[in-house]
Amino acid sequence: MTENPPARRTPPPPLEPAMPDCSVCGEITDFYDEAYRCDSCGAAWRPEDAYRDQGRWCDPDTTQCPSEIRPWPNDSRPAVRDAAFRCLHTEGHKGMHIDPYGVAYEWTDDDIARKDGAA
Numbered sequence: 461m462t463e464n465p466p467a468r469r470t471p472p473p474p475l476e477p478a479m480p481d482c483s484v485c486g487e488i489t490d491f492y493d494e495a496y497r498c499d500s501c502g503a504a505w506r507p508e509d510a511y512r513d514q515g516r517w518c519d520p521d522t523t524q525c526p527s528e529i530r531p532w533p534n535d536s537r538p539a540v541r542d543a544a545f546r547c548l549h550t551e552g553h554k555g556m557h558i559d560p561y562g563v564a565y566e567w568t569d570d571d572i573a574r575k576d577g578a579a
């Protein structure tokens with residue numbers, strides 16, 4: 461068995477920058493073509509204002525998912541009761557509907573049907 465002689469410590473490896481989470485779906489963004497990007501949402505943010513301004517859609521011609529949720533249909537305050545949040549994904553998307561501008565809501569078509577049935 462050999463023993464390593466005393467030595468100066470090897471320098472730590474370089475840091476890996478932490479990519480911000482997508483503000484729509486929460487997945488970690490990639491950085492390419494000079495922007496933070498979420499490929500599953502088709503969203504992009506310029507690094508110089510990504511933390512201040514809204515991002516943009518990579519394909520600006522897509523139409524928005526029509527699904528809308530009213531999270532508090534039984535609240536006594538009309539402004540709260542009538543508050544509605546529309547899904548940010550594109551029309552015909554797969555998976556949960558999502559509205560990060562509301563209260564990070566995710567919902568399915570079944571949730572909407574259940575609420576409508578109960579009202």
Ligand SMILES: [Zn+2]
Nearest residue numbers: 482485498501
């Ligand atoms: Zn995303």
Ligand SMILES: [Zn+2]
Nearest residue numbers: 525527547557
């Ligand atoms: Zn949707």
